[in-house]
Amino acid sequence: MDTLTNSTAYADAAINKLLSSEDKIRFLRDMCRIRRFEQTSLKYYNLGKMGGFLHLYSGQEAVAVGTISLCGENDHIITAYRDHGHALAVGMGMNECMAELFGKATGCSKGKGGSMHFFAPERNYWGGHGIVGGQTPLGAGIAFALKHKGLRGCCLCYLGDGAINQGPFHESLNLAALFKLPVIYIIENNGYSMGTSQKRSSAFRDNLAQRAEAYNMAWDVFTGEDVYEVRAKTQIAIDRAHNESAPTLLEIQTYRYYGHSVADANAKKYRTPEEIEQYKTQHDPIRIWTQHLVNEGLITESEVEEIDREAKEETNEAVRFAEESPLPDESDIISDVYWEVDNQTEGAKHGRYFFNT
Amino acid sequence: MAVITYREALKQALAEEIERDENVVILGEEVAQYNGAYKVTEGLWKQYGDDRLIDTPISEAGFIGMGIGAAMLGLRPVMELMFWSFAYVTYDQIVNNAGCIRYMSGGLINLPIVIRGPANAGTNVGATHSHTPENMLANMPGLKVVCPATAYDAKGLMKTAIRDNDPVMVMENTLLYGEKWEVPEEEYLIPLGLADVKREGSDITLIAHGRAVITCLKAADLLQAEHDIRAEVIDLRSIRPLDETTILSSVRKTHRALVVEENKPFCGVGAQIASMIQEQAFDDLDAPIGRISSIDAPAIYSPPVEKKQLPDAPRVIAKVLEIC
Numbered sequence: 046m047d048t049l050t051n052s053t054a055y056a057d058a059a060i061n062k063l064l065s066s067e068d069k070i071r072f073l074r075d076m077c078r079i080r081r082f083e084q085t086s087l088k089y090y091n092l093g094k095m096g097g098f099l100h101l102y103s104g105q106e107a108v109a110v111g112t113i114s115l116c117g118e119n120d121h122i123i124t125a126y127r128d129h130g131h132a133l134a135v136g137m138g139m140n141e142c143m144a145e146l147f148g149k150a151t152g153c154s155k156g157k158g159g160s161m162h163f164f165a166p167e168r169n170y171w172g173g174h175g176i177v178g179g180q181t182p183l184g185a186g187i188a189f190a191l192k193h194k195g196l197r198g199c200c201l202c203y204l205g206d207g208a209i210n211q212g213p214f215h216e217s218l219n220l221a222a223l224f225k226l227p228v229i230y231i232i233e234n235n236g237y238s239m240g241t242s243q244k245r246s247s248a249f250r251d252n253l254a255q256r257a258e259a260y261n262m263a264w265d266v267f268t269g270e271d272v273y274e275v276r277a278k279t280q281i282a283i284d285r286a287h288n289e290s291a292p293t294l295l296e297i298q299t300y301r302y303y304g305h306s307v308a309d310a311n312a313k314k315y316r317t318p319e320e321i322e323q324y325k326t327q328h329d330p331i332r333i334w335t336q337h338l339v340n341e342g343l344i345t346e347s348e349v350e351e352i353d354r355e356a357k358e359e360t361n362e363a364v365r366f367a368e369e370s371p372l373p374d375e376s377d378i379i380s381d382v383y384w385e386v387d388n389q390t391e392g393a394k395h396g397r398y399f400f401n402t
Numbered sequence: 403m404a405v406i407t408y409r410e411a412l413k414q415a416l417a418e419e420i421e422r423d424e425n426v427v428i429l430g431e432e433v434a435q436y437n438g439a440y441k442v443t444e445g446l447w448k449q450y451g452d453d454r455l456i457d458t459p460i461s462e463a464g465f466i467g468m469g470i471g472a473a474m475l476g477l478r479p480v481m482e483l484m485f486w487s488f489a490y491v492t493y494d495q496i497v498n499n500a501g502c503i504r505y506m507s508g509g510l511i512n513l514p515i516v517i518r519g520p521a522n523a524g525t526n527v528g529a530t531h532s533h534t535p536e537n538m539l540a541n542m543p544g545l546k547v548v549c550p551a552t553a554y555d556a557k558g559l560m561k562t563a564i565r566d567n568d569p570v571m572v573m574e575n576t577l578l579y580g581e582k583w584e585v586p587e588e589e590y591l592i593p594l595g596l597a598d599v600k601r602e603g604s605d606i607t608l609i610a611h612g613r614a615v616i617t618c619l620k621a622a623d624l625l626q627a628e629h630d631i632r633a634e635v636i637d638l639r640s641i642r643p644l645d646e647t648t649i650l651s652s653v654r655k656t657h658r659a660l661v662v663e664e665n666k667p668f669c670g671v672g673a674q675i676a677s678m679i680q681e682q683a684f685d686d687l688d689a690p691i692g693r694i695s696s697i698d699a700p701a702i703y704s705p706p707v708e709k710k711q712l713p714d715a716p717r718v719i720a721k722v723l724e725i726c
Contacts, residue, residue: 121475155508164507171474172507176498182464183499186471193427193453193477200471213495216464223459381509382543384567392566396595396643399543400674402681 056337058277060115066343072114072272073338073349076106076331077356079130082139083303085360086129086146086160090307094368095146099160099307102130105299107330108233109134111275112201115283116169119198121187123171123180125205126161127233127301135170137163143363149370156373157381178204178211181230185217188228192290199227199286206296207238207246209253218294222260227286229279232296233269239305240315254296262292269297270328273337300324403586409579411553412442412518415560416480418589420446420454423478426564429456429469430482430519439484440520440579462492466517470499470569473515478564486521486573487533500569501544516563521549521573522613522664523701524712532701534665536611539571540642541669546570546594547641551615553583555639558592566594575613595643599652603634606658606726609649609675611638614662614713621718629719631726641671646678653683658725660692662713667695689725694718 055061083101090099102109109130113122116135124131132142137153145152146160153163163173171187174180184202191198208214209232221228232253238246247253257264263285267278275297282293302321304312338344379401385393406414419426432439434447434455447455458465462483469479483489489496496517503511523532540547546568550556556574563570600615601622608618615637622633634652638645653659659679661672672693679691697711 123471153508154506154510157508158506162506164503164510166474166507166510171471171511172503174499176494179467179494179498182467182495183471183474185464186468186473187475188471189468190472190475190477193472194475213463213467216459216461217467219459219461220464220468224456379543381505381507383546384504384509384512387509388567390567392562392593393643394595395593395645396640397646398595398643400644 055271055273055277058273058280060276060280061273069338069343072110073331073334073344074352074356075110075134076334077353078139078359079106079109079133080331081353081356081360082129082133082142085364086143087303087307089364095160096148097159098126099146100127100305101301101303101307102127104302104324104329105233105235105269106130107272107275107334108231108269108297108299111272112231112279115276115280116201117198119191119196120283121169121171121191121198121200123184123187123200124173124203125177125180125208126173126175127205128161128163128173131203132163132165132170132173135165135168137165137168137170139359139363140366143360144367144370147367147370148372149367150373150377151366151370155377155381178208178214180204181208181214181217182220184228184230185220185226188221188226189224191227197287199229199283201229201231203231203233205238206232206234206236206243206253209256210247218257218260218262221292222262225290226292227290228292229282229286230292230294232294234296234298235301237305237315240309240311242315252296254294257294262294264294264296266296266298269299270330271333272330300328403584405582406553406585407580407582408553408556408574409440409442411557411585412560412574413444413446415557415564416443417446417449419561419564420450425476425478426480427454427456427477428480428482429458429465431458431460431484433457433482438482440576442579443482462488463495466492467495467499469515470495470513473513474503474511478514480516480518480564483517483519485531486519486535487531489535490533496539496545497542501542504568505544512567513569514567515569516572517569518560518572519574520576522575522577523696524577524708526703526705526708528703529700534573536573536641537665537669537671540671544569546643547573548594548639549573549612549641550639551578551612551637553581554585555592555598555637557585558590559594559639562591562594570594573612578613578616592639594640595645596639597645597648598637598639599634599648600637601633601635603632603656605631605656606633606660606722607649607652607656608633608635608660608662608718609638610635610662611641611671612664614664617713617715618662618718621715621722624715624719625722629723631722633722649675649679650683653679654686657686657688659687660694660718660721660725662694662718664696664712667693667698670695692721692725694721
């Protein structure tokens with residue numbers, strides 16, 4: 046990760062000049078909330094309170110917070126299975142997210158989706174998708190719908206570096222460029238496709254985003270540790286989508302502190318402790334942002350501690366909420382399958398929909 | 403009443419729904435400027451233009467997924483697969499995205515998308531282009547599957563499918579595209595989940611969907627003329643939802659049942675139906691339930707032999723004579 050640098054030059058970008066001190070402090074709060082949410086999730090996962098997989102976002106916070114902070118009314122978001130950070134960044138509550146992890150009826154998906162499948166369409170957040178690269182055609186489709194409806198907006202479609210070798214991703218790039226769709230594909234490159242490093246999983250010359258050249262699509266590659274840089278660079282792509290209805294492929298270099306998922310048995314084998322430590326001390330997005338705010342005189346160390354303490358308290362409250370929430374009823378297993386059935390429409394009057402004996 | 407082809411009936415349904423709802427868009431390979439590989443969309447691009455008919459590259463996983471994404475935002479995409487066989491290259495999009503997103507979002511999202519195209523063997527195009535995945539997709543809760551057998555049903559079911567707020571897979575048949583039936587001038591809709599008794603009878607119930615219905619009707623004519631057996635023919639029309647009531651009431655009347663399909667036998671639609679009949683109408687049966695399917699191998703190319711791989715009237719008649 047020696048390509049990462051702590052640059053402050055992007056603070057002067059026009060889009061960052063517009064930020065109020067409240068905005069900047071909110072970004073810190075949001076990143077702290079994501080960090081604390083993930084730490085708490087891990088704790089309760091290890092206590093056996095959750096099932097399945099848990100893909101933690103810790104270390105990547107500036108990407109979700111920075112990019113999503115640029116979104117307006119007609120901008121939409123869709124991502125893969127490492128989706129908690131984006132969920133909190135779009136404004137989903139910790140309670141509904143934690144309850145989903147606990148498999149409770151009060152979860153954002155009523156306990157039917159789990160960690161990989163958070164959704165909040167009312168916040169333009171379309172998931173949370175479990176199959177590597179499977180969300181990338183959906184991102185093109187969201188952009189297609191925006192264009193068809195004549196709305197000035199775009200879709201930010203996130204994927205990991207492990208997804209770039211999936212066929213549907215390449216098909217999506219072709220469709221996006223061919224149909225001039227306002228979609229921005231954001232490769233959150235944390236260096237590892239599960240346990241396989243970028244060099245062992247992908248063929249490339251200089252970087253991964255360069256593949257966009259083959260589709261005559263604009264691209265950029267930059268580091269994801271500094272919210273200023275993430276915002277400055279991403280805004281260029283958003284302007285391109287809004288003004289020219291043209292797609293962009295962004296590669297944002299970042300790092301995850303934990304394994305691919307909590308079930309990643311080799312998480313401490315394919316990376317050295319030194320590598321992880323080096324990122325945490327020199328490239329941590331929360332540290333870097335805190336430093337900006339302190340340097341700008343917007344916040345004191347004790348106020349930073351207070352923000353972190355509040356985030357921790359909020360996660361603890363979310364755990365309490367999740368623990369006390371009811372499980373879905375067994376009868377809930379067969380609701381939310383068909384819209385027409387759930388809404389008891391004319392269209393659902395005939396025929397058998399479920400075949401339990 | 404006008405007599406039109408199955409193909410024309412589908413086109414009328416598409417045109418009427420394009421006019422009715424600005425969210426209806428048609429996407430697929432060769433659907434626009436080429437006028438459709440099987441001419442189902444012939445003339446629609448000229449009439450409705452680039453905004454409503456969109457040629458896609460040969461990229462099924464990409465464009466079917468794109469349609470699903472567009473449906474999330476409220477469009478009503480009608481996606482053409484040149485062959486339903488190509489669903490296998492976009493299986494993840496259909497099953498995991500169209501089939502599961504509503505459920506995994508706890509009902510927050512619905513997907514008003516139609517995926518349509520021909521799903522049949524019998525045209526000597528080899529195994530890769532001859533798949534009939536209605537059983538596989540009906541196996542996925544969240545998806546709906548319809549298989550129209552006539553022009554009348556094709557039009558009425560297609561219009562309903564487009565207005566439906568869930569993903570509907572419409573499986574057509576290239577061997578039926580040029581066949582003609584009576585279709586009324588005035589607008590009509592056919593609900594999903596409602597079977598149609600295509601011929602009344604009292605001695606045995608033949609249950610079929612898609613082109614197998616036509617095979618059963620031919621067989622029923624011959625059974626009456628040559629064997630004095632009056633077969634009732636039930637056209638399922640919709641596989642999921644499935645009209646269990648019509649099947650059971652017919653079997654309770656005839657006391658014998660034969661399920662005929664162009665699908666393969668293992669875990670075919672007929673297996674589900676036979677299971678339901680034995681469970682709910684066992685005491686009404688005077689004979690074991692019969693099943694006829696395509697002969698259990700990948701579709702053979704050899705034109706004269708492929709005809710024999712699919713169920714035909716002689717095979718239906720022979721089986722009926724065993725049962726009755």
